[in-house]
Amino acid sequence: MNNRLSLSQAFVFLLRRDLLVALRNRAEYAMPILFFVLVITLFPLAIGPVPELLSRIAPGIVWVAALLAAMLSLDSIFRSDFDDGSLEQILLSPHPVAVLVLAKVCAHWLVTGLPLLIAAPLLGQMLGMPQQALPTLLLTILIATPVLSLIGAIGVALTVGLRKGGIILSLLVLPLYVPVLIFAASAVDNAAAGFDVSAQLTMLLAFLFLSLSLSPWATAAALRMSAS
């Protein structure tokens, strides 16, 4: 076979394909970000429009909303591929599945994680988050949302074959998100108070590299299980 794709070509190909699919289904992929905005809007309505209170809890609110939005969008990583059978083609390909999984997770993050970068500062402003916390907020979103996608991919891969995977998925994934939530929210919190945040950011980076190196293998194993 002369026209066999090399590994990096396959990676780029899959990435481009997923991005294209997302581009064609714009409305569907805009949902998580809309959900993110909506959840955050609910908090002032429930707690009351007290500026001091809102600016105090803004980092926590933004991060909990980001977590929920990430979880809501997870299902789209493998669902449609599982339904139309392209997932099996991916599993049958001669390339290591873990790398191809990584391409899909990358695409998913570019589509659902990255838009949070644009929405979050806006919502931070609306909640009265102090100015000096905004760069840290962006940094934590940049570093930590890929971790959410990577860990979430394992959960989706485990539940993709189930008819009612949604509830189970949240039960599986949310406990694993706890460390990310703790460090990201605390980083923004500290930045708002004017403290140093390098410790939290370093930990988040460590989580990123750890999940980047381990999660694709677990996801690939789980996909093989789900597709069998």
Place this chain on the structure above:
Amino acid sequence: MFLWFHKFGSPPHFYRIAGKWIPWLSGLFLVLVTAGLFGGLIAAPPDYQQGDSYRIMFVHVPSAWMSMLVYVAMAVCGIIIMVWRMKLAEIVLISSAPIGASFTFLALVTGSLWGKPMWGTYWVWDARLTSELILLFLYLGIIGLHNAIEDKRVAARAVAILAIVGAVNVPIIHFSVEWWNTLHQGPTVTKFDKPSIYWSMLLPLLLMALSFQVYYVLALFQQCRAELLRRERNSKWVEEL
């Protein structure tokens, strides 16, 4: 060694061996738990600060230890499943989950019962309490996933992956919760000087821990036997029973 391993892994063999062990284990458990409870509830002196209410620790601490030990056992089973596809490990893994969840629940309940007279509240967002609660969610996730997948052999592999992923995460979760707790210095009721433990309290504690371990094996064997029968109900050796 390998022959033994292989033999022990065969369902009918395990069924028979476990059946023979159960009365002995029950006896051992009864002896240990009686000795431990006697030592803890009657023989040990009341604490100079906490009075008698510290005695709940003789149940609380062993169950908290067991909640972690069982999870480790499940992760080991998970690795065995992924590497050797051993049927028995699948059954041990899934039979352990409800037992481990019960130990975790017991640790949480006894902890909050102890907290009411000591800290003045049933629940504080203390690092250990919080990570124990998350551990309970992990157990429930495993049980939920296993129930959701109909083909039990597939379910076992899914649960194995989840147990391994969870085992990698448990130390991270525990450590980050601890870090979170030292940062959010909440109500400082959780602070109290831990007196170094006296042997008259330590001995019953260790006895209780040992008896809980025996109980785990006992409950595990019974659960496994039931699960084995359920899975292998169409096979020849079950019909011969």
